[in-house]
Amino acid sequence: MTKALTVPKIKAMKQAGKPIAMLTAYDYPSARLAEEAGVDIILVGDSLGNVVLGYDTTVPVTLEDMIYHTRAVVRGAPGTMIVTDMPFATYRLGPEETLRNAARIMREGGAHAVKMEGGADLAEEIRRLTASGIPVIGHLGLTPQSVHQIGGYKVQGKDSNDAERLLSDAKALEQAGVFGIVLELVTEPVAAAVTKSVQVPTIGIGAGQNCDGQVLVYHDILRYGSGIRDKRFVKTYADVGETIRNAITSYVEDVKTKAFPEAKHGFPLDDSPSKAEALSSRLYGGES
Numbered sequence: 001m002t003k004a005l006t007v008p009k010i011k012a013m014k015q016a017g018k019p020i021a022m023l024t025a026y027d028y029p030s031a032r033l034a035e036e037a038g039v040d041i042i043l044v045g046d047s048l049g050n051v052v053l054g055y056d057t058t059v060p061v062t063l064e065d066m067i068y069h070t071r072a073v074v075r076g077a078p079g080t081m082i083v084t085d086m087p088f089a090t091y092r093l094g095p096e097e098t099l100r101n102a103a104r105i106m107r108e109g110g111a112h113a114v115k116m117e118g119g120a121d122l123a124e125e126i127r128r129l130t131a132s133g134i135p136v137i138g139h140l141g142l143t144p145q146s147v148h149q150i151g152g153y154k155v156q157g158k159d160s161n162d163a164e165r166l167l168s169d170a171k172a173l174e175q176a177g178v179f180g181i182v183l184e185l186v187t188e189p190v191a192a193a194v195t196k197s198v199q200v201p202t203i204g205i206g207a208g209q210n211c212d213g214q215v216l217v218y219h220d221i222l223r224y225g226s227g228i229r230d231k232r233f234v235k236t237y238a239d240v241g242e243t244i245r246n247a248i249t250s251y252v253e254d255v256k257t258k259a260f261p262e263a264k265h266g267f268p269l270d271d272s273p274s275k276a277e278a279l280s281s282r283l284y285g286g287e288s
Contacts, residue, residue, distance in 0.1 A: 002079040004112060005040055007135050007179045010081070013040075013212070014201040020180075020213025022083075022203055023221075026052050026069045030218050031076030041203075042077055043115065043215060044070045046085040046145070051219040058144045061087040063101055070109030083137055084111040088145045091116055095128035102134050115182065117143035119169025123176040130177035138173035140166055140194075141207065142185035155206075157190030166190055167197055174198045182215060183207040185233070206233030 013020055022041040025031040026048040034042055048069055049061040063086075070084045084105050091098040102114050113135035116122055126136050141156040157163050166186065173181055180201045183191045188208030195202040195211055204211030219225050222240040254260035269279065 004079055004081045006081075007113070010041070011179055011200060014199070020201055020203055022213055022215035024048075024215070024217045024219075025073050025077070026218070028072045028076035031073040031080075034218070035077035035080045039080060040213070041081045041083055041215075042073060044073050044082060044084040044109075044111065045115075045217070046087045047217055051217060051225060057147055058085075059088045059147075063087055063090050063104065067105060067109040070105060070111050074110035081113070082111045083113045083115050084109055085115050091125055092118070092122070095125050098125045099128055099132055099134075102129050103132070106134055113137060113179070115139055117145050119165070120172035123172050126173065126176035126178060136176075136178045137203075138170075138178040138181040139184065140169050140173070140181060140186070141183050141191075144184075153185065155185045155187060157187040163187075163190045163193070167194055170194045170198050170202075174200050180213075183211060206231075 010020065020040050021038070022043055023034050023039045024045040024047060025034050025042045026044060031042055044066065046058040046061045046066065048065065049055040049058045052069075053061070053065070055061070066084055066087050070082065074082055086098075086102060086105065090101040093101075105111050105114055114129070115137040116126065117139040119138075119140060122138070126138070129136050142153060144153075147153060157166050166183075167190075170181055178200060180203055181194070181198065182203050182205065183194060184204075185206040186194070186204070186208075188210065191202065191204055191207035192210035201212035203213040203215050205215050216234060220228065220231065220234045221237045223236055223238070223242070224240045224244075226241060226245070228241060251260070269275070
């Protein structure tokens, strides 16, 4: 079994110009498949609220949800770095409370690192986590946990003021000790500028070609689910949802028409044919 990448190795990938492939996963089978495919980092994202739990936003996701799903992912991908989102309202609570919540994700969930949404305002809490041995990835641009405050899922860094804010926040996160920064829905020139301005890797989602790595949602690239919306920044690699739907439709039809199960799907008696016939006679009054 391969060993999970470490924080120093992830940082070194930027210096060596090796792109980082990150993918979300939320359970054992998806994590196992992601590891077998060679993903560098698995993100147990709070996006599970949308794609697994059926919420409209990530806000309702709890710490217990994240720990539960992280445990399943760790079992499925023991040789891959696992990063888990700290969900809404489990940080920005002061360094000590944030540390307690992050420690639960590490200790109970088995994650190798946590991810937090926000900029310079998180510096003190990030320093407290990293000083305690908890690696942190930052998250700038569109921050889904703040979707109500932002006013929707809007592209960030569209003017000079916003660009300066993102650059300043990225440097503050780096100084606080993060080992990587996710840039979500950030204009491509600004994402490129941020990537050049920091020594830690940037991992883009809807942030263009110039980041040090990319992350997408498992269910998006596979169209795994019903009503998956097309997104400009997502490339579809398979339509698993359609395949699954067609398969289940065929199963339902076979059950309704009694085409399933067939004789080959059943289990005969081990007794001799004569004994089997005698048993059938006792059970069914001679009918076989």
